[in-house]
Amino acid sequence: xxxxxxxxxxxxxxxxxxxxxxxxxxxxxxxxxxxxxxxxxxxxxxxxxxxxxxxxxxxxxxxxxxxxxxxxxxxxxxxxxxxxxxxxxxxxxxxxxxxxxxxxxxxxxxxxxxxxxxxxxxxxxxxxxxxxxxxxxxxxxxxxxxxxxxxxxxxxxxxxxxxxxxxxxxxxxxxxxxxxxxxxxxxxxxxxxxxxxxxxxxxxxxxxxxxxxxxxxxxxxxxxxxxxxxxxxxxxxxxxxxxxxxxxxxxxxxxxxxxxxxxxxxxxxxxxxxxxxxxxxxxxxxxxxxxxxxxxxxxxxxxxxxxxxxxxxxxxxxxxxxxxxxxxxxxxxxxxxxxxxxxxxxxxxxxxxxxxxxxxxxxxxxxxxxxxxxxxxxxxxxxxxxxxxxxxxxxxxxxxxxxxxxxxxxxxxxxxxxxxxxxxxxxxxxxxxxxxxxxxxxxxxxxxxxxxxxxxxxxxxxxxxxxxxxxxxxxxxxxxxxxxxxxxxxxxxxxxxxxxxxxxxxxxxxxxxxxxxxxxxxxxxxxxxxxxxxxxxxxxxxxxxxxxxxxxxxxxxxxxxxxxxxxxxxxxxxxxxxxxxxxxxxxxxxxxxxxxxxxxxxxxxxxxxxxxxxxxxxxxxxxxxxxxxxxxxxxxxxxxxxxxxxxxxxxxxxxxxxxxxxxxxxxxxxxxxxxxxxxxxxxxxxxxxxxxxxxxxxxxxxxxxxxxxxxxxxxxxxxxxxxxxxxxxxxxxxxxxxxxxxxxxxxxxxxxxxxxxxxxxxxxxxxxxxxxxxxxxxxxxxxxxxxxxxxxxxxxxxxxxxxxxxxxxxxxxxxxxxxxxxxxxxxxxxxxxxxxxxxxxxxxxxxxxxxxxxxxxxxxxxxxxxxxxxxxxxxxxxxxxxxxxxxxxxxxxxxxxxxxxxxxxxxxxxxxxxxxxxxxxxxxxxxxxxxxxxx
Numbered sequence: 001x002x003x004x005x006x007x008x009x010x011x012x013x014x015x016x017x018x019x020x021x022x023x024x025x026x027x028x029x030x031x032x033x034x035x036x037x038x039x040x041x042x043x044x045x046x047x048x049x050x051x052x053x054x055x056x057x058x059x060x061x062x063x064x065x066x067x068x069x070x071x072x073x074x075x076x077x078x079x080x081x082x083x084x085x086x087x088x089x090x091x092x093x094x095x096x097x098x099x100x101x102x103x104x105x106x107x108x109x110x111x112x113x114x115x116x117x118x119x120x121x122x123x124x125x126x127x128x129x130x131x132x133x134x135x136x137x138x139x140x141x142x143x144x145x146x147x148x149x150x151x152x153x154x155x156x157x158x159x160x161x162x163x164x165x166x167x168x169x170x171x172x173x174x175x176x177x178x179x180x181x182x183x184x185x186x187x188x189x190x191x192x193x194x195x196x197x198x199x200x201x202x203x204x205x206x207x208x209x210x211x212x213x214x215x216x217x218x219x220x221x222x223x224x225x226x227x228x229x230x231x232x233x234x235x236x237x238x239x240x241x242x243x244x245x246x247x248x249x250x251x252x253x254x255x256x257x258x259x260x261x262x263x264x265x266x267x268x269x270x271x272x273x274x275x276x277x278x279x280x281x282x283x284x285x286x287x288x289x290x291x292x293x294x295x296x297x298x299x300x301x302x303x304x305x306x307x308x309x310x311x312x313x314x315x316x317x318x319x320x321x322x323x324x325x326x327x328x329x330x331x332x333x334x335x336x337x338x339x340x341x342x343x344x345x346x347x348x349x350x351x352x353x354x355x356x357x358x359x360x361x362x363x364x365x366x367x368x369x370x371x372x373x374x375x376x377x378x379x380x381x382x383x384x385x386x387x388x389x390x391x392x393x394x395x396x397x398x399x400x401x402x403x404x405x406x407x408x409x410x411x412x413x414x415x416x417x418x419x420x421x422x423x424x425x426x427x428x429x430x431x432x433x434x435x436x437x438x439x440x441x442x443x444x445x446x447x448x449x450x451x452x453x454x455x456x457x458x459x460x461x462x463x464x465x466x467x468x469x470x471x472x473x474x475x476x477x478x479x480x481x482x483x484x485x486x487x488x489x490x491x492x493x494x495x496x497x498x499x500x501x502x503x504x505x506x507x508x509x510x511x512x513x514x515x516x517x518x519x520x521x522x523x524x525x526x527x528x529x530x531x532x533x534x535x536x537x538x539x540x541x542x543x544x545x546x547x548x549x550x551x552x553x554x555x556x557x558x559x560x561x562x563x564x565x566x567x568x569x570x571x572x573x574x575x576x577x578x579x580x581x582x583x584x585x586x587x588x589x590x591x592x593x594x595x596x597x598x599x600x601x602x603x604x605x606x607x608x609x610x611x612x613x614x615x616x617x618x619x620x621x622x623x624x625x626x627x628x629x630x631x632x633x634x635x636x637x638x639x640x641x642x643x644x645x646x647x648x649x650x651x652x653x654x655x656x657x658x659x660x661x662x663x664x665x666x667x668x669x670x671x672x673x674x675x676x677x678x679x680x681x682x683x684x685x686x687x688x689x690x691x692x693x694x695x696x697x698x699x700x701x702x703x704x705x706x707x708x709x710x711x712x713x714x715x716x717x718x719x720x721x722x723x724x725x726x727x728x729x730x731x732x733x734x735x736x737x738x739x740x741x742x743x744x745x746x747x748x749x750x751x752x753x754x755x756x757x758x759x760x761x762x763x764x765x766x767x768x769x770x771x772x773x774x775x776x777x778x779x780x781x782x783x784x785x786x787x788x789x790x791x792x793x794x795x796x797x798x799x800x801x802x803x804x805x806x807x808x809x810x811x812x813x814x815x816x817x818x819x820x821x822x823x824x825x826x827x828x829x830x831x832x833x834x835x836x837x838x839x840x841x842x843x844x845x846x847x848x849x850x851x852x853x854x855x856x857x858x859x860x861x862x863x864x865x866x867x868x869x870x871x872x873x874x875x876x877x878x879x880x881x882x883x884x885x886x887x888x889x890x891x892x893x894x895x896x897x898x899x900x901x902x903x904x905x906x907x908x909x910x911x912x913x914x915x916x917x918x919x920x921x922x923x924x925x926x927x928x929x930x931x932x933x934x935x
Contacts, residue, residue, distance in 0.1 A: 012782075018908070019279055020278055020281050023220070024220075024532060025532050027269055028269055028272075028316055028431050028480055028530065029918065031314065032213025032217050032230075032335075033196075033213070033335065033337050034270070035213075035231060037234040037316075038316075038318065038333075038335070039526075040194055041192050041318070041333055046561065051191050053172035053188060055073050055074070055076075055085075056076070056172060057071060057169070057170045057173045058169060059146065059154065060073060062144075062154060064668065066089045067090060067092070067139040067141070067142050067158075068088065068090050068138060069089040069090075069091075069755040070086070070087070070089065070669070071086050073087050073173050078082075080203075083103070083197040084104045085102065085104065085195060086102050086104055087099070087100065087101050089166070090138060091137075091138045091139045091159075091166075092138060093136075093140070094137070094360045094569065095158070095164060095346070095347060096136065096345065096346055096357050097158065098342070098343070098345070099175065099341065099343045099884070100341065100343075101233075101340060102340045102341075103197055105197070105198055105566050106121060106122050106123050106198060106228075106231075109121040109695075111198040111228065112200070114229070115228075117227030117472065117538075118474055118544055119227050119228065119544055119545070119546045120543060120544040120545050120549075123231065123339055124339045124549035125339075125342075126543070126770070127339070127342065130312075130553050130556055130557060131310060131362055131553070131556070131583060131585040132361055132362055133360075133362055135359065136345050136360065139158050139159075140840075142158035143157045145157070145483070146161070148501035149710055152171065153167055153168060153170065155168070156168070159347065163179055164179060164347050165177075165346075167183075172191060174187060174188045177305075178588050179348075184239065184303060185238070185298075185307065185347070187235060187236070187529065188235055188236060189238045189864045190236040190331060190333075191236075192234060193235045193236070194235070196231050196232045198228065198229060200230065203316070207931045208381070213230075214230040215229055219531060219532070219642060222530075222531035222536065223328070223590060223903075224537050226580070228546075228916075231337070231338045232891065233335075233340060234334060235333075235334055235341060236331060236332065237332045237333075238332070239298040239329055239330045240329045242300045242328065242329060242706075243300065244298065244299055244318065244330075244719065245257050245299075245330050246298075246613065246616045247293065247295050247297050247613060248271055248273065248294060248617070249291060249292075249619075250290060250291040250292065250293075250594070250614070251287065251288070251610075252283045252284065252440040252606050253283075253285065253286065253609065254609050254719070254721055255613050255706055255719070256721070257296075257738075258286075259319050259320055260286060260317065260318045260319050261318065261519070267285075269286050270319075270333075270335070272288040272314070273286065273292035273294055273314070273315040274288040274532070274552065275290055275292050275523075275552050275583075276288045276289065276313070276532060277290065277522065277526035277533045278290070280597075280630055281595065283602055283603070290524060290555075291555070291580070291581055292582070293583065293584050293614075293618065293619060294334075295617050296317075297354055297616055298330060299712065299718065300328075301715060303352060303524070304350055304354045304599070305345075305347050305356070305675075306345075306354040306711070307345060307346070307882075308343070309336070309344060310342040310344065311333050311336040311339045312339065312549065312551065312552045313338045313339050313552070314548070314551065315336045315337075315549060317332055317333065318333040318335075318336055320332075320333075322541065333693065337537075339549060344358075346358055351683065352699070352709070355618065355702070356617050356699050358700065359618055359699065362618060364588070364699065365588070365618070365619065365621055367693060367697040368621065368693065369573070369575075369576055369827050370513075370690060371439075371441055371688050372403075372404075372591065372647055372650075373650075373651070373686065373690060373797075374651070374683065374796065375401060375403060375651050375652075375679055375682060375683075376401045376403065376404045376443070376822070377391065377395070377653060377663065378405070378408070378443075378654040378655075379408070379653075379655045379656075379657075380409070380656055380657045381407065381657060382406075382407055382408075382410075382653065383410060383424055383578060384424040384425060385424070385425045385427050385428060388407070388435075388442075389430075392405060394665050395664075397665070397793075398664070398665040398672075398799075399676075399793065399795060400554040400679060401680065401795055402679075403440055403441060403795065404442065404443050404576075404796075405440065405441075405442060406442075406443045406444070406445075406519070406654070407444045407445065409447075410424070411424070411445075414450050414483070415451055416458065416483065417447060418458055418503050418508070418509050420510075420511050428512070429513060432512075432513040432516060432632065435515060438710060438795045438799065439798035441517055441576070442515060442516045442517070443517045443576070443578070444517075444519070445521055446518050446519070447520065448488055448491070449479070449482070449488050449522060449525070450486060450487050450813060451485070452483075452484075452485045452487050453483075458503065459487070461499065461870060463476060467490055467493060467496040468487040468490055468815055469490045469535065469539055469541060470490075470538070470540040471536070471538075471539055471540070472538040472539065474540060481526060481527060482522070488525055489561075490542050491554075491560065492550065492553075492557050493929065496542070496561065496848055497557075497560070497564065500562070501561065501564060501568055504518075504562070504568075504569050505563035506721065513697065514569075514573070517575065517576040518562055518575075518576075519577070519578040519579075519581050520555070520562055520578070520580075521579075522581075523554060523558045523559070523579060523581035524580075525554050525555075525581075529647060534551070551857040555579055555581025555586070556583040556586050558581075559577055559579045559582075559586060562575075563589040573827060573828060574827060574829065576591075577591070578590060578591050578592070579591070580592065582619060584617075584618070586619060587619040590621070591621040591623070591624075591649075592614065592650070593622070593623045593624060593650060593652065594607060594610050594622070594624040594739055596629045597624055597625055598628050598632040599629075599632060599633035599637060599638075601637060601737065604628075604637065604640065604641050604644060605722070607648070608721060608722055609713050609722075611648055611649070612704065612721055615704060615706075616706065618700055619718050620649055620702045620704070621649050621693075622648065623645070625652065625886055626641050626642060626644075626654070628641070628655070629654055629655055630656050630659070633662070635668060635671040636671075638662060639667075640735070640774075641732060642674075643678045643736065644680055646678050646682040646705075647704060647724060647733045647735060649689075649693070649704060662678065670774075674879075676762040678777065681777070682814060683800070684789050684791055685787075686789075687789055687790055687805065687821060687823065688726060688731070688787055688788055688789060689727075690729065690823070691726070691729075691820055691821055691823075692726060693728060695727060695728065703727060704725065704727075704834075705724065707721075707748065708720075711748045711749060714748045716746070716748070716749050717746060720746060722734070723735075723746065728820070730783075730784065730785025730810065730819075731779065731781055732779070732781075732782060733777070733779050734770070734778040734779070734780075736778065741772055742770060742771055742772055744767050746766075746767045747762055747763075747764050747766065747767075747782075748764065749764045749765070749782065750813070751783035751784055752879070753783070754783070755780060755914075756777075756780060757777075757782055758914060759910065759917060760913060760914050761879070761915050762780065781808065783811055783812050784810060784811065784812035784816060784817050784818070785809075785818070786807055786817050786818060786819030786843065787807070787812055788806075788807055789805070791806050792804075798826070802870055804870060804871045804873035804927075805821075805871070805873065806874040807819075807872060807874075808876045809848065809877045811843065811877075815844035816844050819841040820838070820840050820841060821839045822838045823836060823927065823928075824840075824863070825863070830859050830863070833857040833859040834855065834857020834859050835861075835862065835863035836851070836854060837928045839852060839927075840853045841853075846881065846934065847932055847935070848932070848935065849930075850925070850930055850931050850932075864928050867926075868926055870928070871923075871925060871927060872923055872924070872925050872927060873921075873922060874919060874920065874921060874922075874923075875919070875920040875933070877917060877918045877935070879915035879917050880907070880916060880918045880935075881935075882919055884905070884907055884935060885909075887907070888904065888905055889902040890902065890920055890933050890934060890935050891933070892931060892933050892934075894925050894926065894929055894930075894931040895929050896929065903920055903921070903933075904922075905919070905920050906918065
């Protein structure tokens with residue numbers, strides 16, 4: 001304990017202050033390439049209509065074959081020969097289109113590097129290998145037309161029913177992407193396309209250009225050598241007719257992105273994507289945080305479109321909106337330090353269309369093990385294996401459900417990963433075996449920085465095998481992080497991933513059992529004394545790529561290696577993995593959380609738009625530290641945070657080493673009871689949650705959805721980000737995120753809404769003021785839905801596996817309802833061979849039915865046999881047809897029984913303002929069979 005106390009004191013000396021320090025992070029003005037491109041935009045705006053882009057498309061060089069159009073864009077250089085920029089446009093069966101522009105000289109390696117650098121001479125062209133999920137199928141029906149719709153233009157027709165088209169302007173080069181003949185995305189309409197071509201040092205000065213940040217750049221005390229010179233890429237992307245754009249996480253901001261050129265309520269700085277370790281980040285800010293997904297969605301009445309800027313370097317995005325009601329549009333300006341222009345275009349009618357198209361490019365979210373969507377109990381740190389066992393037992397004493405307990409860095413021997421502290425954790429297997437008794441899991445922290453220490457087997461192997469990140473002089477890079485002096489694994493190297501894999505095996509990670517899973521933190525990468533708290537941009541990775549080229553991908557490469565290691569450790573067990581740093585594609589392997597938040601009401605409130613934004617951007621398995629990581633919440637804030645946290649797809653309580661212990665059983669009454677009720681509600685609805693996770697895994701839909709996803713034609717709801725929908729269940733939650741006992745909720749559409757708990761009726765189409773005392777979770781069910789749940793409280797989700805189901809039914813005005821249930825073993829990949837059920841639940845003409853919508857496989861019959869005793873034990877029909885008042889039974893016909901049988905029905909009349917309801921008790925249909933109930 002003396003050593004620990006010393007370390008905690010030391011942390012405050014060696015780690016940057018525990019609040020965001022703006023001086024640690026660049027603004028656009030301090031980032032040379034961002035300033036140059038923003039100045040270009042200012043010049044274009046000031047010049048007005050006389051501004052002409054220097055980029056033209058050579059029509060004679062255009063060639064089209066099997067969905068791919070190739071050609072050359074020429075850059076008119078004031079002095080010297082034009083620069084040739086090869087362009088490749090690909091059109092896919094999914095309806096997506098891709099535009100890639102590179103630089104011929106760099107592609108051929110015909111440039112000179114300064115500082116005797118060993119860096120790769122090319123522009124980085126391998127981001128797609130990490131971010132995308134396999135090869136997309138090229139369109140066989142796409143048609144190319146030269147000189148159409150007239151001279152100076154070319155036309156591509158593509159997409160479903162040939163609804164999409166791309167009009168290429170030759171001079172200056174522009175591309176209009178259209179749906180049914182109307183432009184929805186316009187590239188280079190403002191003439192801001194800029195690809196900084198290679199030229200010898202001094203060539204800019206001859207033309208009076210400022211080269212001060214071209215060849216090296218100093219920020220704070222750090223100087224970045226730039227051996228390839230200036231190489232930024234940029235283009236403007238306009239969304240005609242759109243006033244709302246979403247996405248580009250991670251930022252602590254609202255979901256409808258703000259303008260970035262100043263003005264009331266707007267930002268002065270562009271949104272930045274540069275994965276950063278930011279302590280106590282500020283809110284309502286365009287500052288970069290821990291992850292980067294350069295995907296933006298634009299939505300309006302009747303259509304949704306999107307763009308994906310496939311670039312892993314530091315990126316800035318300006319947003320400008322025209323608010324004239326007759327000519328709404330949003331103009332964006334995308335700027336990256338290096339790499340090539342690689343842009344995907346998605347056109348469609350709804351947010352679902354665009355999310356599905358984006359998912360086909362970068363992959364859909366994983367279907368995680370079921371325990372991962374339960375409650376996770378964590379803090380920095382549980383200080384011994386006995387501490388863990390005591391917490392576990394006390395949860396049971398108070399009958400509080402949870403699925404995983406976590407260990408932060410203190411479990412290790414002197415911050416050496418893959419080790420256990422010999423005094424505090426002498427019996428790790430005993431600890432894990434106790435957790436197994438309740439089928440609970442242990443999650444431990446393993447970071448990508450490795451303590452530099454001779455005799456530590458991981459450090460010795462990392463260095464001797466040549467698998468570490470190098471500095472600009474091609475020597476192993478030394479930096480500081482939690483262990484002190486450290487080296488970083490270079491997971492871009494396949495050999496590193498193979499070695500990392502071996503470290504997770506039981507014979508090497510001694511003391512680990514099959515219920516141990518992993519958190520990869522600090523993957524930005526976080527370097528305590530590095531430039532902007534990360535590693536230098538001129539560091540060298542596998543393939544001689546500079547760190548500047550791949551920075552935002554770094555965390556993805558680490559979780560990719562760890563995911564494969566966990567999968568190989570237990571081949572038929574779905575891994576669970578958590579990351580703080582992420583990029584497009586991370587959703588295929590991991591969950592994320594929003595990092596170092598604070599125990600403040602404002603941080604509780606911002607968690608909702610942050611998580612919703614991640615879902616919009618294709619990474620919905622997201623959460624925030626319940627209770628706040630820093631500081632101590634009072635009981636009101638903590639209670640409300642749990643009531644909100646049950647709506648996070650990733651639901652974990654976590655806190656800093658200096659905070660007071662706040663396990664739910666330590667909280668004073670009545671707040672303890674309120675928190676336990678919230679936790680049990682999460683577990684009650686796990687069937688609905690798991691079904692929503694499954695849907696995300698097959699079509700990319702967010703797990704919790706913003707208002708505009710549910711009502712894409714209701715403009716009043718487009719910017720709402722403080723209420724959310726659970727998948728397609730019809731459940732609307734409005735967490736209370738202020739210290740108040742009332743709130744307002746907007747109930748859109750034409751169907752009634754019902755309070756989830758007491759069936760109070762709310763009329764649609766307006767905003768309601770709701771009483772919300774501390775014990776109340778504002779939560780509603782929209783008419784027309786069927787919700788599966790499990791009502792028996794258990795200690796963990798795995799102990800619920802054989803429990804019966806309850807179905808909650810609300811009807812539309814027409815007396816119909818629908819829902820779905822996906823169910824498998826929650827652990828293995830057997831579902832890929834048919835070991836699951838997927839049922840569509842329908843209510844029509846006073847008949848409730850269950851229909852099989854799954855696909856059979858080799859293990860279907862075996863699974864159905866395994867679950868044959870799992871039944872529906874109760875059905876609750878809210879606001880039933882009044883004629884059911886005189887009905888005492890319902891008739892049930894179950895597949896295989898051959899005859900009908902009756903089950904008792906009870907009709908309950910309630911107070912005015914609340915809906916009557918009926919309950920069918922013990923209908924006892926098998927959950928995996930086809931059946932009908934006639935009311």
